[in-house]
Amino acid sequence: MVKVQYYLIPLLVLLIMIGPSANRSVLGHTFSGDESASFLTKVEMIKIESQLAEEQLSNNVTLAKDHAEHLSEHITANDTEEISERNSRLATELNNTLTDFSNAFETGTPSQSEITDKVTNITDIIAEVVNTRIDEEQLSNDTVKALVINDLLGETLEHYGIALGNTEGEHESEHDENMTSSHSTDNNNNESSNIVDNANYQSAQAAVLRAIEIFNEIKPDSNTNSTELGDTFNALKEKIDNKAPLDEIDTIVDEKLTSLLNSIFKLDLVEEGGEHAEEGGEQGEDESNT
Numbered sequence: 001m002v003k004v005q006y007y008l009i010p011l012l013v014l015l016i017m018i019g020p021s022a023n024r025s026v027l028g029h030t031f032s033g034d035e036s037a038s039f040l041t042k043v044e045m046i047k048i049e050s051q052l053a054e055e056q057l058s059n060n061v062t063l064a065k066d067h068a069e070h071l072s073e074h075i076t077a078n079d080t081e082e083i084s085e086r087n088s089r090l091a092t093e094l095n096n097t098l099t100d101f102s103n104a105f106e107t108g109t110p111s112q113s114e115i116t117d118k119v120t121n122i123t124d125i126i127a128e129v130v131n132t133r134i135d136e137e138q139l140s141n142d143t144v145k146a147l148v149i150n151d152l153l154g155e156t157l158e159h160y161g162i163a164l165g166n167t168e169g170e171h172e173s174e175h176d177e178n179m180t181s182s183h184s185t186d187n188n189n190n191e192s193s194n195i196v197d198n199a200n201y202q203s204a205q206a207a208v209l210r211a212i213e214i215f216n217e218i219k220p221d222s223n224t225n226s227t228e229l230g231d232t233f234n235a236l237k238e239k240i241d242n243k244a245p246l247d248e249i250d251t252i253v254d255e256k257l258t259s260l261l262n263s264i265f266k267l268d269l270v271e272e273g274g275e276h277a278e279e280g281g282e283q284g285e286d287e288s289n290t
Contacts, residue, residue: 036138037147042074048206050119065105066199071098087132097125142218146265152211153253156204163201193243208237229260
């Protein structure tokens, strides 16, 4: 009996140590760096929209409601299924929490304290979902974070275009697939800097600000391009704050930011003209899975 216990104890310790990773492998596939970055971008946008709704509640209830309605745009049925693969309870709670937040604006004007509590609930459930959905090594991987920055630039372009009067999808960016392409500047609407949709304008401002914050967290001080990339991000933010035409925003993203992100983080993004960055291909993919 003593001998049996002697062998069982190390076995139990081993099972406890490998349990979480084994559970993830059994319950769902391992997500690539690109997939993780895409999901993390959705998380960032949910946080942004819920916080903007909270901020605007006391100033403009209509804007607050618009931001609340945007929450549902970022989580798809496929996302819910992937979360459910690993934790069905969290998938249900996330959907219920987001729906509860949006519904709070449908029955009148909610109180500030009510919305603040609901934003806290969203933040808490999102944190649980991220820890369940994204592997720990990818959460701390700079390549994945850089891909999130790129996706946030895509969100910035999309929301800014809508803010200037483009219909959703008219100026749809390919950033969601971690690539950048040239954007049409023939549309006369792009020459106008009049904001026709303030909620989307605020979302664009918040998205680029979050991209800058993430870059500041991961920028390599030893890379000579880091300063230039930081300055270019600030120039983009200033252009958006000053309501510049959309083609000017496109130029900064397509001709400068994408190239610098490729150079520093080897992301293999498609640059202006459809060319991939040199040496970016396999290295970026390998780094995002380490």
